[in-house]
Amino acid sequence: MVDDSGLRALREAARLSPDNLPLRRHLAGLLLDKGYLAEAESEYRAALLLAPRDPGITAGLAEAFARQGAYGAALSALEPFLAEPGYPPRMGVIAARALLGEGDVAQAGFRYHEAVMRAPQAADPELAARLAAPAAAAAAAPAAAAAAAAPRAPQPVEGPAEPYEATDDRRSGVTFADVAGMEGVKEALRVKLLLPVRQPELFAAFGKRAGGGVLLYGPPGGGKTHLARAAAGELGASFVSVGLSDVLDMYVGQSERNLHNIFDAARRSRPCLLFFDEVDALAARRSDMRQAHNRQIVNQFLAELDGVDDRANEGVLVLAATNAPWYIDVAFRRPGRFDHLVFVPPPDLAARAAILRILCRDKPLAEMDFDAVAKATADYVGADLKGLVERAVEDKLRESIAAGRPVPLTTRDLLALTTSQRPSSVREWLATARNYVMHANDSGAWDELLPWVNRTW
Numbered sequence: 262m263v264d265d266s267g268l269r270a271l272r273e274a275a276r277l278s279p280d281n282l283p284l285r286r287h288l289a290g291l292l293l294d295k296g297y298l299a300e301a302e303s304e305y306r307a308a309l310l311l312a313p314r315d316p317g318i319t320a321g322l323a324e325a326f327a328r329q330g331a332y333g334a335a336l337s338a339l340e341p342f343l344a345e346p347g348y349p350p351r352m353g354v355i356a357a358r359a360l361l362g363e364g365d366v367a368q369a370g371f372r373y374h375e376a377v378m379r380a381p382q383a384a385d386p387e388l389a390a391r392l393a394a395p396a397a398a399a400a401a402a403p404a405a406a407a408a409a410a411a412p413r414a415p416q417p418v419e420g421p422a423e424p425y426e427a428t429d430d431r432r433s434g435v436t437f438a439d440v441a442g443m444e445g446v447k448e449a450l451r452v453k454l455l456l457p458v459r460q461p462e463l464f465a466a467f468g469k470r471a472g473g474g475v476l477l478y479g480p481p482g483g484g485k486t487h488l489a490r491a492a493a494g495e496l497g498a499s500f501v502s503v504g505l506s507d508v509l510d511m512y513v514g515q516s517e518r519n520l521h522n523i524f525d526a527a528r529r530s531r532p533c534l535l536f537f538d539e540v541d542a543l544a545a546r547r548s549d550m551r552q553a554h555n556r557q558i559v560n561q562f563l564a565e566l567d568g569v570d571d572r573a574n575e576g577v578l579v580l581a582a583t584n585a586p587w588y589i590d591v592a593f594r595r596p597g598r599f600d601h602l603v604f605v606p607p608p609d610l611a612a613r614a615a616i617l618r619i620l621c622r623d624k625p626l627a628e629m630d631f632d633a634v635a636k637a638t639a640d641y642v643g644a645d646l647k648g649l650v651e652r653a654v655e656d657k658l659r660e661s662i663a664a665g666r667p668v669p670l671t672t673r674d675l676l677a678l679t680t681s682q683r684p685s686s687v688r689e690w691l692a693t694a695r696n697y698v699m700h701a702n703d704s705g706a707w708d709e710l711l712p713w714v715n716r717t718w
């Protein structure tokens with residue numbers, strides 16, 4: 262029972278206007294802050310009915326769950342968000358608390374560091390201390406969970422870690438022919454990455470040296486990873502895709518060692534294209550970081566990009582992708598590092614039709630009006646179109662099994678799904694980008710975005 266007159270008054274106000282979302286949100290937040298966890302939970306549940314996918318409310322509910330020891334419920338609430346890159350860092354910290362509660366120390370450490378790298382203000386010293394003392398944390402977790410988690414918890418590493426093995430995707434066969442549209446982006450990659458390797462004499466004649474990296478940025482699902490893979494295929498280079506979990510580690514010093522091993526592995530399998538996804542978490546502004554450990558990771562990354570000498574990274578091309586380029590430390594943009602920023606825009610009408618053609622290439626089609634589907638998918642990015650085609654194919658497969666013969670895909674099948682499948686967040690992304698273009702573009706770094714953010718939808 263809440264013993265606070267201010268809270269009781271707010272609660273009464275919420276009872277009288279149950280659809281007032283800001284009021285409910287405020288009340289739920291206060292209840293959580295004051296530790297009335299069960300009450301906070303029910304307020305957040307009520308608010309969620311008014312705004313079903315609201316990240317702030319979901320995070321609040323998950324926190325209320327986690328603080329009551331309902332770790333599974335907290336993780337289930339967060340799951341849809343955590344599956345997307347660039348999820349709110351606060352959610353990462355709450356997930357870390359819940360994972361630790363369940364005894365999954367390794368995952369908890371990963372989530373925590375990933376979140377705090379992006380948003381230092383989300384740091385939770387108490388949680389960080391528990392993560393740094395895994396034995397104590399595991400002992401504090403319920404016995405069964407701790408026992409189950411024990412074999413998965415990483416051991417502190419004394420010497421160098423296991424060398425990183427490069428996955429050689431040379432035979433994946435993806436090239437620029439598999440990337441629809443994006444002519445400007447492909448051209449930029451050709452000039453920066455491919456030509457110096459193919460025609461080194463020409464570049465040498467102009468006093469230019471192959472090297473340095475490219476930072477691809479744009480809305481999630483826009484095809485950055487696909488482009489990077491295709492660039493490696495174009496070049497006949499091995500493709501090493503590095504995710505955050507390959508680098509970040511809860512033990513001090515280990516993340517730096519992981520980075521070093523990754524670059525070393527790439528240097529051993531030249532020509533090699535090293536691709537860092539979600540690089541904002543590894544290359545965030547050091548001025549934003551409170552923890553020296555995180556600054557160390559950034560410094561190590563810079564040192565690896567520079568190499569010990571001029572030739573250290575010869576034949577190693579570095580591509581990185583981010584949905585949030587504005588969080589990246591400017592030191593990464595210096596010559597020889599990610600000195601080339603390339604915007605991967607959302608696909609326009611012609612590009613969407615071309616992407617659909619590629620996605621439907623090997624599918625049984627009755628007829629397909631790609632232009633009509635492209636028109637009906639205005640806010641879709643490549644990943645959304647891929648999801649649309651995959652869902653339609655699954656439906657057809659079921660129909661074919663029932664009919665006992667292959668039933669081909671039609672325009673209507675795809676059009677019908679566009680009404681139920683919501684595209685991902687291109688508009689939200691452009692709204693965020695607009696803030697940076699308008700208010701933090703002194704260096705002109707975001708000029709390329711200008712025509713996009715001023716577009717009226």
Ligand code: ADP
Nearest residue numbers: 440441481482483484485486487616643644647
């Ligand atoms: P990002 O890395 O920007 O989040 P992805 O590269 O993972 O996006 O894109 C998701 C999927 O969308 C890819 O696997 C690919 O199948 C499809 N896709 C995106 N853009 C294109 C494109 N221009 N041409 C063909 N397929 C594309």
